[in-house]
Amino acid sequence: xxxxxxxxxxxxxxxxxxxxxxxAALLLSLALTFLSTMRSDGERTRAIVRDTQAxxxxxxxxxxxxxxxxxxxxxxxxxxxxxxRNHAVGPIPIDxxxxxxxxRAPTNRVWTSGEWPAPGTSMRAAMAVWERAPAAVRAGPRNxxxxxxxLPLQDDADENRILVAGLHGDYxxxxxxxxxxxxxxxxxxxxxxxVDPRVDxxxxxxxxxxxxPGTSNLAWFRVYRESAGDHDGDRVPYYDVxxxxxxxxxxxxxxxxIAYPPNASVFVVxxxxxxxxxxxxxxxxxxxxxxxxxxxxxxxxxxxxxxETVLWYRIEWSAQTGDYGPKGRRMNWSTPFDGSxxxxxxxxxxxxxxxxxxxxRLDREPPAW
Amino acid sequence: xxxxxxxxxxxxxxxxxxxxxxxxxGLRVAAKTMTVxxxxxxxxxxxxxxxxxxxxxxxFWWAEDDPFDPAGQQQRRPxxxxxxxxxxxxxxxxxVNGVPGQETVFGQPFAPLDLSDEYWNYKVSxxxxxxxxxxxxxxxxxxxxxxxxxxxxxxxxxxxxSAWMHVEQDRMYANLGWNGYVDYLxxxxxxxxxxxxxxxxxxxxxxxxxxIMGTADWWEMSAFPRGLFLISMNAHEIWLxxxxxxxxxLGRSGVHLYDITTAFAPRPGWTAEGxxxxxxxxxxxxxxxxxxxxxxLQPSLYASLPHVALTRRGWPESQVKVLRTxxxxxxxxxxxxxxxxxxxxxxxxxxxxxxxxTSLRGARQQRQWAHWNAADMDR
Numbered sequence: 132x133x134x135x136x137x138x139x140x141x142x143x144x145x146x147x148x149x150x151x152x153x154x155a156a157l158l159l160s161l162a163l164t165f166l167s168t169m170r171s172d173g174e175r176t177r178a179i180v181r182d183t184q185a186x187x188x189x190x191x192x193x194x195x196x197x198x199x200x201x202x203x204x205x206x207x208x209x210x211x212x213x214x215x216r217n218h219a220v221g222p223i224p225i226d227x228x229x230x231x232x233x234x235r236a237p238t239n240r241v242w243t244s245g246e247w248p249a250p251g252t253s254m255r256a257a258m259a260v261w262e263r264a265p266a267a268v269r270a271g272p273r274n275x276x277x278x279x280x281x282l283p284l285q286d287d288a289d290e291n292r293i294l295v296a297g298l299h300g301d302y303x304x305x306x307x308x309x310x311x312x313x314x315x316x317x318x319x320x321x322x323x324x325x326v327d328p329r330v331d332x333x334x335x336x337x338x339x340x341x342x343x344p345g346t347s348n349l350a351w352f353r354v355y356r357e358s359a360g361d362h363d364g365d366r367v368p369y370y371d372v373x374x375x376x377x378x379x380x381x382x383x384x385x386x387x388x389i390a391y392p393p394n395a396s397v398f399v400v401x402x403x404x405x406x407x408x409x410x411x412x413x414x415x416x417x418x419x420x421x422x423x424x425x426x427x428x429x430x431x432x433x434x435x436x437x438x439e440t441v442l443w444y445r446i447e448w449s450a451q452t453g454d455y456g457p458k459g460r461r462m463n464w465s466t467p468f469d470g471s472x473x474x475x476x477x478x479x480x481x482x483x484x485x486x487x488x489x490x491x492r493l494d495r496e497p498p499a500w
Numbered sequence: 501x502x503x504x505x506x507x508x509x510x511x512x513x514x515x516x517x518x519x520x521x522x523x524x525x526g527l528r529v530a531a532k533t534m535t536v537x538x539x540x541x542x543x544x545x546x547x548x549x550x551x552x553x554x555x556x557x558x559x560f561w562w563a564e565d566d567p568f569d570p571a572g573q574q575q576r577r578p579x580x581x582x583x584x585x586x587x588x589x590x591x592x593x594x595x596v597n598g599v600p601g602q603e604t605v606f607g608q609p610f611a612p613l614d615l616s617d618e619y620w621n622y623k624v625s626x627x628x629x630x631x632x633x634x635x636x637x638x639x640x641x642x643x644x645x646x647x648x649x650x651x652x653x654x655x656x657x658x659x660x661x662s663a664w665m666h667v668e669q670d671r672m673y674a675n676l677g678w679n680g681y682v683d684y685l686x687x688x689x690x691x692x693x694x695x696x697x698x699x700x701x702x703x704x705x706x707x708x709x710x711x712i713m714g715t716a717d718w719w720e721m722s723a724f725p726r727g728l729f730l731i732s733m734n735a736h737e738i739w740l741x742x743x744x745x746x747x748x749x750l751g752r753s754g755v756h757l758y759d760i761t762t763a764f765a766p767r768p769g770w771t772a773e774g775x776x777x778x779x780x781x782x783x784x785x786x787x788x789x790x791x792x793x794x795x796x797l798q799p800s801l802y803a804s805l806p807h808v809a810l811t812r813r814g815w816p817e818s819q820v821k822v823l824r825t826x827x828x829x830x831x832x833x834x835x836x837x838x839x840x841x842x843x844x845x846x847x848x849x850x851x852x853x854x855x856x857x858t859s860l861r862g863a864r865q866q867r868q869w870a871h872w873n874a875a876d877m878d879r
Contacts, residue, residue, distance in 0.1 A: 154523050161530040168541045175548045182555065189856050211624070218623045372868035373879060377617035380626035391623045445862070450624040451686045486687045491862030492559035495871075 181404035181440040188352040188402035189444055189490075191258060196354060196398055196448050197484030199248070204241040211485060212356075212396040215450045220250065220395040234392035235359075250395050251358035253500060255409040257351045259342030266336055268322040351409035353401040355500045359393035368498050370445060370491070396448040399493075401500045405439030407432065411500065443493040443500060450485045543816050543840055543847070550820045550838035553805045557822045558834050558855040561863040563766035563803030564779070565610045567872040574767050575608040576875070578677070579780045606784040607677040609764060609860055610867065612877050619668050620879050622686070628661040629686070676860075677783030678732035682752055682762045682826050683860040691733070691755050732785045734760055756828040759789035764824040764860075766803035772821055775799035801825075802837075816840040819850065824857070832859055 200211045200222065209222030210229065219234035222241050232238030242249040328335040364374030376393040403409060410416045413429040425432040504512070557563055566572025622629045669689075673681040685691065729735045733755050756762065765771075765779040778800040787793045787801075802821040821837040834857035839850030867875040 154527070158526060158530055161527075161534055165530075165534060165537050168537050172541050172544045175544060179548055179551055182552075186555070186856060213624065215624050217625050366870060369869055369871065370865065372865055372874075374617065375620075378620065378623060379618055380623045380628065444858070445865075449622070449686065451622070451629070451688050488686070489859040489861035489865075490857070491865050492858050494560075494866075 178440070182442075184350040184404035185402040185440045185442050188258065188350050188404070189400060189442070191256070192352040192354055192398075192400040192402065193446060193487055193490075195256065195352075196400075196446065197482060197487070200448060200450070200484050202484075204248075209241060211450045212448050213392070213394065213450070218392045220392060222248070248356055250356050250393075251361075251499075253353055253355035253399075255351065255353050257408040258346075258349070260346040262339040262341040262343055263325055265338035267325040267338060269325050270322040348406035348408070350402075350404045351407070352403065353409050353411075353500055355399040355401070355497075356395065357397040357399060359395070361499070362394060362397050369495065370493055370497070375447070394447075398446050398448070399497050399500050400444045400446055402442045402444065403439050405435060405441075407436045407439055410436075412436075443495075443497055445491040445493060447488040448485055449488040451488075452482045452484075452486050539816075539842065539845055539847075543842060543849070546816045546818045546840045547838060547849075550818050550840070553820050554822055554836035554838055555855055557803055557805060557820075558836060558857045560866065561858070561860075563770040563805065563822065564764055565767070565863070565867065567867045567875065572767055573610065574777075575779050575783070576610040576612070576877075578607045578611055578675070579783075606780070607673065607675040607680060608779070608783050609676055609680040609683070610864060610875075610877065611675050611677075611680075613671065613675040614878050615667075615671055619664070619671070628664045630688075673728055673732075678728075678785055679762050679764050679783055679826075680860055681732075682755075683832060685752055687752070690751060734786050734788055737788050737791075752826065752831050753828050756786070756826060760827070761787045761789060761794060762826045763787055763797075763801045765801050770803050770805065772799045772802040772804035798823075814844055816842040816844075816847075832857060 196212075201208050204222050205224065207224035207226055209224055210216060211221050213219070214221040214223050214229045214237075216229045217234060219229045219237040220240065221229070221237075223229045223237055223239050224241065227239035229237055229239065236244070246252060247254040324335055326335045359376050361368065362371055362373065362375040365371060375397060376391070378391045379388055380391065381388055401409075408421070408424065410419070410421065410432070413432055416422055416425060416429075416432060425435070565575055669681075669685075672684050676684060682691075737758060737760060763782045765777060765782045767779060768777040771777055778797055781797070782801070787797055789795075802823050805820045805822070817840060819837070819839040819841070823835045823837075825833050825835075827833065834855050835852060836855055837850060837852045839848070841848045861879065864877050864879070866872060868877060
């Protein structure tokens with residue numbers, strides 16, 4: 132009897148153990164499924180964030196192309212990727228003769244063959260935010276109180292005055308005329324320099340290139356300036372379906388009908404989100420002496436590159452700029468001080484760096500970027 | 501061995517029940533959590549998928565033109581104003597409908613456009629490409645000061661710049677339709693060109709070989725092609741609102757004053773909620789919001805991408821809409837709306853954003869890639 136009873140006891144203990152283990156296993160499997168679901172959701176969300184960051188880089192790269200058509204190549208302003216004066220392959224400084232030399236490689240160009248921004252070369256921009264931009268200024272605080280007819284505060288002198296002031300683009304939100312015009316002075320400059328150039332002119336001019344926390348290793352872009360052969364319509368590379376180099380015309384100075392110099396305003400833009408800093412491959416890392424950034428480990432770099440989102444676009448820059456549109460509430464033609472919006476006037480909306488004629492997404496990796 | 505007392509038994513039973521209930525409650529919460537997590541995960545997947553599709557549409561223009569299926573290429577040929585396919589000629593698509601200069605066929609954004617390189621590879625130092633905007637004063641029209649487009653683009657004009665500009669604009673409008681024309685027009689150019697002849701000695705046909713109005717035939721703004729001015733630009737709408745000659749507000753922004761919008765439209769089967777396709781309509785003329793046209797057309801203007809990949813029974817239903825428009829503030833704007841309705845929970849969510857889109861020129865080049873069937877469209 133004692134033996135049978137003991138066997139029954141053992142059997143009971145075993146059953147409980149199985150039940151408890153089963154329940155625990157069930158809970159564990161639920162927890163694991165939950166964690167795995169959350170993880171895959173997180174990865175999916177991260178992919179969207181990466182894609183968005185990469186697409187923002189398209190905007191950044193376009194801004195870069197527009198700005199550097201005229202700025203950034205020394206002390207003098209330049210006159211476009213194809214010079215606006217004679218279509219020579221620029222940039223060429225405004226005070227230099229664009230006609231000197233071969234228009235495909237003009238004498239006064241700012242570029243050196245084989246180096247950016249020469250056709251057939253590329254640049255890389257890792258997009259960490261600088262601690263302080265060069266020549267950084269900061270605008271004074273804006274009065275947040277809504278002011279104007281029908282709003283809590285009125286202009287104490289003449290409410291029309293506040294409207295006129297507001298015609299600057301944001302009427303109804305200033306305290307007084309002086310506030311609206313933001314009168315600056317040497318005593319109270321607005322905007323004011325972040326680093327006082329009277330104290331440290333070098334620091335003011337140079338800025339502070341240290342990346343701001345949390346802005347490193349997120350996104351980058353590259354710009355490849357196509358050579359004439361990249362868009363001559365010979366279908367190599369695959370997207371070269373149109374000859375963008377041809378065309379004839381007269382010069383601004385009345386020169387006879389001549390063939391245009393080649394189009395040097397087409398760019399392949401690579402938009403990336405990830406921590407590779409925009410290096411295309413390990414060789415490029417080594418060539419830039421940046422191996423230490425990636426622990427001198429090519430496999431580590433390859434892993435980073437593999438986890439990135441990379442998109443390719445093509446754009447064409449044009450010197451043509453501006454448009455005619457509504458002048459809006461900036462001025463009323465017949466009664467300029469009544470402040471009422473008007474829509475039958477026109478104004479020019481210039482982009483000082485030209486415009487982008489077209490944008491094309493590439494579905495395959497281009498050979499050069 | 502001593503037997504259990506009643507108290508011990510009751511305590512043991514109570515403890516056992518507590519454990520059992522706790523385990524049951526734990527399992528129940530865990531199961532519920534899993535259901536919620538699964539629902540959230542499905543919604544998340546649907547949203548992520550919708551985002552990718554919207555971005556793909558923004559980049560590749562699938563809804564407007566399918567490079568791989570001729571059945572999805574309706575916007576590669578022009579249509580007349582009754583919706584019938586246009587008649588192709590060797591130089592352009594056009595029909596003279598009994599009235600010289602009256603255009604009754606409208607281009608489409610993906611129609612072929614064959615112009616020599618002179619008209620495409622703009623040399624910005626070439627005076628022909630310079631902006632001609634401003635007040636072009638000329639003889640009055642019905643008492644209003646109008647523009648003289650002889651200074652802008654004119655057939656047979658002795659000034660080569662004007663002749664060049666006429667060909668450029670006329671062919672863009674005739675072949676690409678109103679929406680394609682707006683997309684292609686360089687930033688600073690004035691919208692419009694002179695269709696009338698500069699003089700009795702000027703040619704009697706335009707760049708496409710069709711008859712043109714004589715200088716005396718001015719009863720209806722003969723300075724413009726009738727289709728461009730009266731139909732596409734909604735001239736009366738601009739005129740009534742501005743109390744000014746419409747020429748004073750030209751340019752891509754100017755022609756979109758007074759809540760006027762230009763849109764691209766998806767092909768049949770790719771519209772929101774099964775709405776009819778209006779790609780012919782929007783290639784002919786702009787949309788006047790004030791008259792309620794935008795409200796009426798909106799379902800047909802939103803490209804609603806087919807979403808078969810995630811339509812498992814019980815899953816959240818995905819909604820993806822992409823709208824391409826130009827208005828007074830922006831040319832080539834894309835609005836994307838991504839959302840879902842979950843039949844299990846009844847939850848519905850939607851968010852919108854504005855991707856940086858590609859342009860029609862870019863989309864037309866894509867369709868000429870060899871691995872996209874190498875369509876012959878030229879620029």
